[in-house]
Amino acid sequence: MTRSQDELLATTRRTLLHRIAVAQRDGRAPSLVAAVVRGGTTVWHGARTSMDDHAPDENVQYRIGSITKTFTAVLVLRLRDEGLLDLSDPLERHVPSTGVGEITIAQLLAHTGGLAAETPAPWWERTPGSLRPELGDVLGPHPLCHPVGRRHHYSNPGYTLLGALVEEVRGAPWEEVLRREVLEPLGLHRTTVTPQAPHAGGWAVHPWADAMMPEPAEDLGRMAPAGQLWSTTGDLARFAAFLAQGDDRVLGAESLREMRTPAAPAELGERGAGASYGLGLQIVHQGGRSLVGHSGSLPGFLAGLAISVEDDVAAVVLANCTSGPATFTVAADLVRIVAEAEPRIPAPWRPMSEVDPAVLELVGQWYWGTQPFGLSAPADGGLVLGPLSGVGRGARFRANDDGTWTGLDGYYEGELLRSVRREDGSVSHLDLGSFVFTRQPYDEHAPVPGGVHPDGWQGIA
Template identity: 65%
Template structure:
């Protein structure tokens, strides 16, 4: 499919704003070519190609190198191993893989770049030199491989993901990229994503900083470092992957595991404190919107994939210039659609089959003197929210034993219990030992420590 000005059902003003943004990014950024796509609710609603690849505008089928977007795909493979019970994220890597360096780091630390391992592989510059210079896992690190104590800080580590690729190979008994093809790419229909380029594909270029001139960049096989940034893909394939990241696919990973990948494990970084990192997922807070995805770069290429779960939106930008700036424009595309065409809420419909015991739990509750409201949703979850001010909001999932487990916020993982009196009447709620009563500090309520006998005054 040619993606030049393929708009589908967006409004004309939105289409023009998106086209103007990518045209500006390609022109002012001096990018030889740029391909872009926007998804809404799992469907491509706009796409465009600017510049030239082999004398023609790029299409949705034009391959570009995607750099560190490879890491998100590798993280999906590791989470599949965890969901199958073959490893625990808190396992030290050395439990599963023999390695001279990084064996004490846990798998979750490697995924979140908190292992403290060096940022780059031993020299020379691994992105521009043949991977045969580092043929084995033991050849990845130079002197001082451990730059920070494990678990203390977020320190981006490309060799850390090389170790995760080796972990996949160890547990699957096959090269990581073959496992990726079989377990992720084929189920998601990503036939144009792979280890090496296949025509039609863009050539990588360096753009002279002071002149409108180009210099070819090498496209080497990075070998053991490949899980950090080797893959090639297209906007069509990455659009499919973005839809998967937003909604899940039980053939690969379910929605709950993908939500776990989006949970921040590394603290915000950068001067504005807007960034963070989950499990193979970069997180960016922008204009009140949480963007989840990854940026990528290799010599001659720059890429970005952002999703906005709250808006059901995703954007993909691929370019073939070493110094290409696409992360910002990618966020701009999402913001443009969200602003000009905000998501239409789904129609409200009543729940089918209300459990009277759950309905009894709803309404006002008091944590001490703090008023709270508990609401029952159609899917059986409970939403706890403060009334008239600050407080600890959380959603709770029902469990088979009649309790509820917190899904987010302060009470994530904590248990909510409905406590009843001997005659079966509802007494109070217990959330992680905190007591919620129907009245604020009323004598006779089940308040730990008791209530002053003189009451309110």
């Protein structure tokens, strides 16, 4: 029998099962369920449970906590893409009279607005949302812990403000907008604001005894955009594929790339020195691999969603206990297991469909001062600049209609690359954000800033 291209090897499946079995046992979780996505398709599902007669499948709901924030961020980016707001807008422009209206939308998305991490007491995750009916009840009399825009400080109330922003601009409740604009188009029919059977119950496991106690499942009210949703591994696997690839019915690939781009450093010690935060997405560098996604927790539940865009692998892990397995770490391990055991087979190399002589004129070796760089033209129509020796700044560039090129990543992201020509039409040099790249180091025939010494290159007398 021929194995499907998407099907995982039996050894890989067993390794995945072993990882979640250890996580469920060591984390003392009543149940733990997981899924792996590759190439936009769910290729593995596994579950472990303390019950002998059944195990949860990909349609059983768990509460996903702060993974809800990523859904809210998608709604905000949709508003931006429609031209209804700008991420640099102060909140006050769209949601007046909050008392913190100078915070920008981008700062709220990246948790750099200086807002407190939590609402005023009592603990909002274990009390009814009806105790906090207004934004003022969520923010309290002293909403700021830090100067606005100065540092990353994770804030649950910040995402309540973003939910209020969505409601104000759309003129409809957050949950209605979410269902209409994200859940239904992506086919996430088992993602809801209240639990729909079959769903897991949330449990607190005694820290020093193998005993359990049910946790309350409160409706979070105003705090819903920060952590209300219930979902399944099946739905979150589809959501992970969307976050990696985009879907023009909801949000395009460029906007999702923007969400995955670091917008703020993480708190020291939160996820290690390689962690940061984008726009509604956590970014973690682990074992040489860049992962995006989000963790989530509410009393009785833990959740983790991790995506390696480069490996084209994602994983979801859900558990029904207040503390126990580190679900994001387990999800990251599932990604690593598949990526290392069955690395993606690259597409065949193919030449350009059309060769542009003007592009061929630019490729090859260039010098920034004395450092050699290579400029290449892959078949996708862009340019790639990189150092030929040692450490240096590299970037990919996309073509513009006027013959210039715009940087897509790294130090030169957003910067303009242009070729400067002599009177006879030949290329004199490249100008990249005022840096002059020449065919020879400090080419005397190019306008190198500061000039070239008239005696040229010299030895030691």
